[in-house]
Amino acid sequence: VAPSPAAAARRGCPIDHAALSAHKAPTGCPVSHRAADFDPFSDGYQQNPPDYVRWSREQEPVFYSPQLGYWVVTRFDDIKAIFRDNISFSPSIALEKITPTGPEANAVLAQYGFALNRTLVNEDEPAHMPRRRALMDPFTPEHLAHHEPLVRRLAREYVDRFIDDGRADLVDQMLWEVPLTVALHFLGVPEEDMDKLREYSIAHTVNTWGRPKPEEQVAVAHAVGNFWQLAGKVLEKMRQNPEADGWMQYGIRKQKEMPEVVTDSYLHSMMMAGIVAAHETTANATANAVKLLLQHPHVWREICEDPSLIPNAVEECLRHNGSVAAWRRLATVDCEVGGVPILAGSKLLIVTSSANHDEGHFADADLLDIRRDNASDHLTFGYGSHQCMGKNLARMEMQVFLEEFTRRLPHMKLAPQSFSYVPNTSFRGPEHLWVEWDPAQNPERRDAAVREGERSPVRIGEPSGHAISRPVRVEAATPAADGVLHLRLVAPDGTSLPRWAPGSHIDVECGDSGLSRQYSLCGDPADARAFEIAVLDDPDSRGGSAWVHANVKPGDRLRIRGPRNHFRLDEGAQRLVFVAGGIGITPVMAMARRAREMGTPYELHYCGRKREGMAFIDALQALHGEHLKLHVSEEGSRLDLQTLLATPQEGTQVYACGPLRMLQALEAACVHWPEDTLRVEHFESTLGTLDPSKEQAFEVELKDSGLTLPVRADQTLLAALRAANIDVQSDCEEGLCGSCEVRVLQGPVDHRDMVLTRSEREAGQRMMSCCSRACGGQKLVLAL
Numbered sequence: 001v002a003p004s005p006a007a008a009a010r011r012g013c014p015i016d017h018a019a020l021s022a023h024k025a026p027t028g029c030p031v032s033h034r035a036a037d038f039d040p041f042s043d044g045y046q047q048n049p050p051d052y053v054r055w056s057r058e059q060e061p062v063f064y065s066p067q068l069g070y071w072v073v074t075r076f077d078d079i080k081a082i083f084r085d086n087i088s089f090s091p092s093i094a095l096e097k098i099t100p101t102g103p104e105a106n107a108v109l110a111q112y113g114f115a116l117n118r119t120l121v122n123e124d125e126p127a128h129m130p131r132r133r134a135l136m137d138p139f140t141p142e143h144l145a146h147h148e149p150l151v152r153r154l155a156r157e158y159v160d161r162f163i164d165d166g167r168a169d170l171v172d173q174m175l176w177e178v179p180l181t182v183a184l185h186f187l188g189v190p191e192e193d194m195d196k197l198r199e200y201s202i203a204h205t206v207n208t209w210g211r212p213k214p215e216e217q218v219a220v221a222h223a224v225g226n227f228w229q230l231a232g233k234v235l236e237k238m239r240q241n242p243e244a245d246g247w248m249q250y251g252i253r254k255q256k257e258m259p260e261v262v263t264d265s266y267l268h269s270m271m272m273a274g275i276v277a278a279h280e281t282t283a284n285a286t287a288n289a290v291k292l293l294l295q296h297p298h299v300w301r302e303i304c305e306d307p308s309l310i311p312n313a314v315e316e317c318l319r320h321n322g323s324v325a326a327w328r329r330l331a332t333v334d335c336e337v338g339g340v341p342i343l344a345g346s347k348l349l350i351v352t353s354s355a356n357h358d359e360g361h362f363a364d365a366d367l368l369d370i371r372r373d374n375a376s377d378h379l380t381f382g383y384g385s386h387q388c389m390g391k392n393l394a395r396m397e398m399q400v401f402l403e404e405f406t407r408r409l410p411h412m413k414l415a416p417q418s419f420s421y422v423p424n425t426s427f428r429g430p431e432h433l434w435v436e437w438d439p440a441q442n443p444e445r446r447d448a449a450v451r452e453g454e455r456s457p458v459r460i461g462e463p464s465g466h467a468i469s470r471p472v473r474v475e476a477a478t479p480a481a482d483g484v485l486h487l488r489l490v491a492p493d494g495t496s497l498p499r500w501a502p503g504s505h506i507d508v509e510c511g512d513s514g515l516s517r518q519y520s521l522c523g524d525p526a527d528a529r530a531f532e533i534a535v536l537d538d539p540d541s542r543g544g545s546a547w548v549h550a551n552v553k554p555g556d557r558l559r560i561r562g563p564r565n566h567f568r569l570d571e572g573a574q575r576l577v578f579v580a581g582g583i584g585i586t587p588v589m590a591m592a593r594r595a596r597e598m599g600t601p602y603e604l605h606y607c608g609r610k611r612e613g614m615a616f617i618d619a620l621q622a623l624h625g626e627h628l629k630l631h632v633s634e635e636g637s638r639l640d641l642q643t644l645l646a647t648p649q650e651g652t653q654v655y656a657c658g659p660l661r662m663l664q665a666l667e668a669a670c671v672h673w674p675e676d677t678l679r680v681e682h683f684e685s686t687l688g689t690l691d692p693s694k695e696q697a698f699e700v701e702l703k704d705s706g707l708t709l710p711v712r713a714d715q716t717l718l719a720a721l722r723a724a725n726i727d728v729q730s731d732c733e734e735g736l737c738g739s740c741e742v743r744v745l746q747g748p749v750d751h752r753d754m755v756l757t758r759s760e761r762e763a764g765q766r767m768m769s770c771c772s773r774a775c776g777g778q779k780l781v782l783a784l
């Protein structure tokens, strides 16, 4: 792309072209014509920021915008790296006015004594972390749970006000006011002055992130000045009653303990910033989410029918269309972002909404997929030491709002309208959201329990993988051997199911028994219509398999989760050896099919006690011919592992699934083979429950978040991280699945999972936070 000399000439190109050419930058000058045209106040950006910068994400992920005077960064990895390093990339400009105001507006602000200080959002180290640590307790899930009844009551009352009207602007009639009341309640502010605060907080957004016209600037400055003064007055009122509940009162009490950390001007600034942060972002995020869900009616229907999908739907909405489109950072040293040299003093606009659509991190990123298993990786809340402290309050509110809407107004639709946004670079949500419905169809007119019924508390924090299930219909249930039931599961509406690769499993929920069990997919991945599993009626079953055998018949509906894959086939292997024992044939048969398709040399050893109990023998023989070796002990044929694995061979991988004894024997037989030759699938954990009398407490330092946490003897690392609002995904929570993995920077790990291989354990760079701990109570340092 040709440089844009015109743009460069307008402002003087700030680029060190010599350094750039040394780094082989793609365009010579990063100010391409598209970069020169970039305008975050234009309708294109306002309507859909990630789409507006798609070209950048795909071709010029770091570019200089002469109109804005900022470097713009649009890819996930670059933005996460910037968040991770808050020393080289200072947040100090996060609240700076993006469009400098004129002298008249500045004089107005001065007249109100406006002196907004640094807050948690824009403060550098070393001041930031001590303050953050001092003020974070009220944000822990445990404390936030106390606010849920208020959120529910408000949501219910506001819906009451318009439910019989058949039409509402959700923004004006609910979504602005409820999060504001919750924010005020959380802060400990009396509820009076709500209208004024609302008006002022909008002005504050325009003042900071927007481009008010010169004639608007003075009016905005008056509103911001009034906001500042009102915040000060309310704070004084709170000082009269410092024992009251509320984050500000907590801050006032902390001020007594550490006056040099929690200062007067800090509290005043936090009061104002806190109202904006807790209120506006949540209101916008909910409006964006409802709009997005109603624009996808089949998804809306799904969450109406199955509210357990709401927590992950919230994350996916925050990813797909969150309320924070971009943040700002200031480079404090000469550095590189995505291979582009950036000089100290450069300003950066990091477009988090674009990162959330980065195909390199989120597969099929433009698709709204409420079952996406990494949805909560989004950067809408930021990451690292400056990530949003109130994220779990926002998540809780959004879940409650969606629960109320889907339950009481499942027939709600978007009214025809065009959407407008307050023009600014960062905070984003429609100014109005008109929805309509037929009040005669309100479910509560037929059944009062729809309004009155009990609601279970929402899960506060990142959603669990366990929450994401989908319905399937049992198309066929046929015996595959003695005691083995072969199930073919299809989507109820006959549509395609998610793609999967050999080694994947699904979790089947066993009706209302509360049990769920993992079963490997054993069919053909090319068959997008169905998942196939085989279930052994095991006398030692913990209940799941017995339930399937006793209850499941063709035509039934089941709920499943997944597929997930923790047993991936290395398609680059030169030779593959598969070993299956009994029902362990299921993942292995999908792998062997793949080896055959790829033309990789392979052998499949299938062991069992008696032929009648071994599933799929005929089909396997037909497909694999002499690659298949059957070892039936009743017939006197046993697999001799020592002979099979006598001579190590470079490039060979051994994949095995079966009883624990067989897997242990394989491990022993493979010790003289290259590291990681053997890959095994475990379905049962050997972990017992945590015994606090035998465990040691330890400390964990979180490098990216700037925190050090104690992990008690009666607590897992995962639980300690969650309690401190650190998001870590999890699924099985028994060391089997690998989803709770964290990166270890330092410290000896006592690995207790079934996921990592021997050499991965020895390398000590990864650990499963649901079960593994520090050795001997020593300290661990994690990249979190």
Ligand code: FES
Residues within 6 Å of the ligand: 729, 730, 731, 732, 733, 734, 735, 736, 737, 738, 739, 740, 741, 753, 755, 768, 769, 770, 771
């Ligand atoms: Fe599955 Fe930790 S959550 S290994």
